[in-house]
Amino acid sequence: MKYFExxxxxxxxxxxxxxxxxxxxxxxKAVHPDKFAHKTSREQLLAxxxxxxxxxxxxxxxxxxxxxxxxxxxxxxxIRAEQQTLQDPMFLMQQMELREELEDISLANDPEEAxxxxxxxxxxxxxxxxxQLTALIEQTELIQLERAADIVRKxxxxxxxxxxxxxxxxxxxxx
Amino acid sequence: xxxLQIAEPGQSAAPHQHKLAIGIDLGTTNSLVATVLSGEAxxxxxxxxxxxxxxxxxxxxxxxxxxxxxFKNAALDAENTLVSVKRFLGKSKADxxxxxxxxxxxxxxxxxxxxxxxCQGPINPIQASSEILKTLKNRAQDSFGGxxxxxxxxxxxxxxxxxxxxxxxxxxxLAGLNVLRLLNEPTAAAxxxxxxxxxxxxxAVYDLGGGTFDISILRLSQGVFEVLATGGDASLGGDDFDxxxxxxxxxxxxxxxxxxxxxxxxxxxxxxxxxxxxLYKKVKVVLEFADQNHTVEVTKELFNELAAPLVKKTLRACxxxxxxxxxxxxxxxxxxxxxxxxxxxxxREQVGxxxxxxxxxxxxxxxVVAIGAAIQADILVGNKPxxxxxxxxxxxxxxxxxxxxxxVEKIIPRNTTIPVARAQEFTTFKDGQTAMSLSxxxxxxxxxxxxxxxxxxxxxxIPPMAAGAAHILVTFKVDADGLLSVSAMEKSTGVxxxxxxxxxxxxxxxxxxQMLKDSMSFAKEDMQARMLKEQQVEALRVIEAIxxxxxxxxxxxxxxxxxxxxxxxxxxxxLRETATTPEKLKAGITELDNAxxxxxxxxxxxxxxxxxxxxxxxxx
Numbered sequence: 001m002k003y004f005e006x007x008x009x010x011x012x013x014x015x016x017x018x019x020x021x022x023x024x025x026x027x028x029k030a031v032h033p034d035k036f037a038h039k040t041s042r043e044q045l046l047a048x049x050x051x052x053x054x055x056x057x058x059x060x061x062x063x064x065x066x067x068x069x070x071x072x073x074x075x076x077x078x079i080r081a082e083q084q085t086l087q088d089p090m091f092l093m094q095q096m097e098l099r100e101e102l103e104d105i106s107l108a109n110d111p112e113e114a115x116x117x118x119x120x121x122x123x124x125x126x127x128x129x130x131x132q133l134t135a136l137i138e139q140t141e142l143i144q145l146e147r148a149a150d151i152v153r154k155x156x157x158x159x160x161x162x163x164x165x166x167x168x169x170x171x172x173x174x175x
Numbered sequence: 176x177x178x179l180q181i182a183e184p185g186q187s188a189a190p191h192q193h194k195l196a197i198g199i200d201l202g203t204t205n206s207l208v209a210t211v212l213s214g215e216a217x218x219x220x221x222x223x224x225x226x227x228x229x230x231x232x233x234x235x236x237x238x239x240x241x242x243x244x245x246f247k248n249a250a251l252d253a254e255n256t257l258v259s260v261k262r263f264l265g266k267s268k269a270d271x272x273x274x275x276x277x278x279x280x281x282x283x284x285x286x287x288x289x290x291x292x293x294c295q296g297p298i299n300p301i302q303a304s305s306e307i308l309k310t311l312k313n314r315a316q317d318s319f320g321g322x323x324x325x326x327x328x329x330x331x332x333x334x335x336x337x338x339x340x341x342x343x344x345x346x347x348x349l350a351g352l353n354v355l356r357l358l359n360e361p362t363a364a365a366x367x368x369x370x371x372x373x374x375x376x377x378x379a380v381y382d383l384g385g386g387t388f389d390i391s392i393l394r395l396s397q398g399v400f401e402v403l404a405t406g407g408d409a410s411l412g413g414d415d416f417d418x419x420x421x422x423x424x425x426x427x428x429x430x431x432x433x434x435x436x437x438x439x440x441x442x443x444x445x446x447x448x449x450x451x452x453x454l455y456k457k458v459k460v461v462l463e464f465a466d467q468n469h470t471v472e473v474t475k476e477l478f479n480e481l482a483a484p485l486v487k488k489t490l491r492a493c494x495x496x497x498x499x500x501x502x503x504x505x506x507x508x509x510x511x512x513x514x515x516x517x518x519x520x521x522x523r524e525q526v527g528x529x530x531x532x533x534x535x536x537x538x539x540x541x542x543v544v545a546i547g548a549a550i551q552a553d554i555l556v557g558n559k560p561x562x563x564x565x566x567x568x569x570x571x572x573x574x575x576x577x578x579x580x581x582x583v584e585k586i587i588p589r590n591t592t593i594p595v596a597r598a599q600e601f602t603t604f605k606d607g608q609t610a611m612s613l614s615x616x617x618x619x620x621x622x623x624x625x626x627x628x629x630x631x632x633x634x635x636x637i638p639p640m641a642a643g644a645a646h647i648l649v650t651f652k653v654d655a656d657g658l659l660s661v662s663a664m665e666k667s668t669g670v671x672x673x674x675x676x677x678x679x680x681x682x683x684x685x686x687x688x689q690m691l692k693d694s695m696s697f698a699k700e701d702m703q704a705r706m707l708k709e710q711q712v713e714a715l716r717v718i719e720a721i722x723x724x725x726x727x728x729x730x731x732x733x734x735x736x737x738x739x740x741x742x743x744x745x746x747x748x749x750l751r752e753t754a755t756t757p758e759k760l761k762a763g764i765t766e767l768d769n770a771x772x773x774x775x776x777x778x779x780x781x782x783x784x785x786x787x788x789x790x791x792x793x794x795x
Contacts, residue, residue: 030786
């Protein structure tokens with residue numbers, strides 16, 4: 001898990017974001033191209049590469065979904081580029097219902113209240129999935145990791161809903 | 176007059192000799208240059224004690240005028256006087272014609288380069304910008320007693336796209352400046368304030384200039400300025416407020432069409448009226464043109480009413496940026512005001528109201544950007560080896576590729592911290608397809624037509640395969656200046672294609688080199704001599720850099736490696752004395768650079784290790 005090593009952090013899905021950020025700033029202070037502006041072009045090139053690598057590592061570790069995908073990939077299950085659909089009729093049904101609910105928000109009597117209620121609903125779901133994921137992702141057995149991957153797939157749906165809720169909110173309250 | 180440097184007793188001036196570095200704010204309306212002298216950043220004034228150089232270039236039969244003199248001619252010779260030329264950087268003729276209806280210029284386009292026809296022939300916006308930069312460079316050089324300038328930091332609006340950044344950099348090169356860094360204007364402003372106050376937290380920078388608006392949300396902690404989000408509008412600025420008044424004047428004087436000189440007059444009167452309204456409740460404007468004489472009265476209320484939609488537009492961008500940064504308005508600790516247009520009382524009021532804070536205006540909003548750029552330039556040339564300051568900037572606009580059906584696939588989303596490298600796989604669309612055409616786009620919209628096309632290139636020689644079987648890995652790399660390069664590779668065969676993205680309507684490297692040559696009035700020998708001198712300076716820089724690294728970390732090399740590297744250094748030292756052509760010396764520099772590559776890589780890994788060890792020691 002070289003990203004965790006890069007920041008000298010323990011391999012753990014529940015990452016300490018404050019520590020991560022602190023280590024990130026320390027590393028950038030050491031390798032950022034600005035620190036090599038008066039050095040040789042070789043060093044400047046290396047600095048750009050390293051700095052980009054550190055930015056990418058931060059980007060992956062900071063985001064819960066990307067972090068989970070990365071950890072799973074390092075453990076042999078790479079779902080980052082997959083097109084596979086989820087085989088869980090119950091979950092998909094729930095998603096359809098949530099989508100309908102989302103579409104109706106703009107028609108509600110009090111859209112602001114409807115946005116908040118919906119936000120609460122998906123936050124509860126998100127929290128639940130995160131808890132399940134935390135328990136599964138540390139396991140070593142393949143079957144557990146496959147289950148973790150399924151949770152990540154479900155979380156992707158939840159995050160998409162969250163993005164769309166934001167879009168609805170923008171449309172409602174901008175201006 | 177040259178300033179003599181005096182070292183402190185017991186301290187020699189070498190090896191940390193003070194290098195001359197400047198920060199330039201290349202503005203739409205005005206441009207400035209600043210430098211750090213005796214630890215203090217100051218803007219430099221011209222012989223008439225003027226700090227602001229109007230960004231106006233006047234082309235006459237006899238030569239080129241820049242600044243106040245050029246500006247005086249704006250109303251008299253509008254066709255040949257290029258005003259606010261920064262708005263045209265990195266744009267095509269079509270872009271400009273659709274954006275600005277009222278321009279007094281003759282536009283033309285040749286070989287994909289957009290020009291303005293002047294009495295000195297076709298002039299492109301990069302050339303005009305370089306005249307402004309040259310003037311500032313000369314001003315700085317004069318104040319240093321003619322000494323050479325080691326490097327410059329040039330500021331750009333945060334939301335400048337790749338084409339506009341590239342255009343700015345080309346203009347600086349054309350002016351003979353060594354560009355240390357392109358720096359976003361709001362970031363520069365935050366640096367100017369941040370180092371002053373020394374506080375930590377979230378800073379919002381509201382930058383309303385002559386032609387552009389930017390909002391940036393930054394976090395300052397442990398000496399690191401992190402840009403969390405930027406937003407804004409590339410074509411909204413003080414000039415638009417003027418344009419509203421011009422329209423109002425036209426209405427009041429019942430004019431539909433104005434000739435170039437009258438339009439120029441209306442524009443300058445509008446500007447003066449707007450500025451006066453920052454101080455007075457009511458302004459009377461006298462308009463004398465084409466045998467006509469009118470007096471138009473403008474009240475503050477009327478102006479505020481006209482301006483309100485524009486101010487509101489900026490606040491909408493503020494809301495979006497706050498959201499993108501993942502913070503709330505309450506978390507904003509300070510609001511920094513940048514740009515002359517933030518002098519308008521309605522702007523200060525509305526922005527203060529929006530962030531529920533009194534905006535900071537203690538540093539002159541016209542000078543704050545140049546001052547920040549000078550501070551950064553001073554650090555980048557190595558004048559402050561112990562400086563802890565670091566700027567982490569973001570990509571202002573998403574970068575992507577065109578895919579089937581005119582859609583955009585985003586490769587790097589906006590507000591990603593730079594430098595950054597991201598790759599994505601694509602595949603072929605047809606059976607037996609052997610080439611792939613890649614169109615690089617920048618912008619936020621989903622459709623290709625709504626984004627800016629930066630460049631097109633193709634990957635050829637893909638072995639014929641079934642549709643969807645080839646794996647084409649496309650890598651986008653953005654450096655610390657925000658400039659993009661793209662490479663594509665077919666994974667099974669390793670067939671590659673690579674381009675440094677040069678915008679379709681910008682200039683190619685060859686064109687820049689040619690213009691540089693044309694602009695120099697030297698004979699070829701002088702040119703050679705100048706280039707040789709440049710390489711000698713570069714050789715010395717490389718030798719010093721490697722020697723400095725060796726002093727710090729000799730232990731990373733074993734005896735044999737050290738001996739080899741030292742021999743290579745000696746070789747370049749000798750070559751620097753004896754080389755007669757710039758090409759030979761350049762080859763020697765590359766050789767030493769290659770010989771030091773292992774050492775450089777080890778040093779980099781070593782500093783990474785040390786960075787975090789240092790941290791855990793701190794924590795104990």
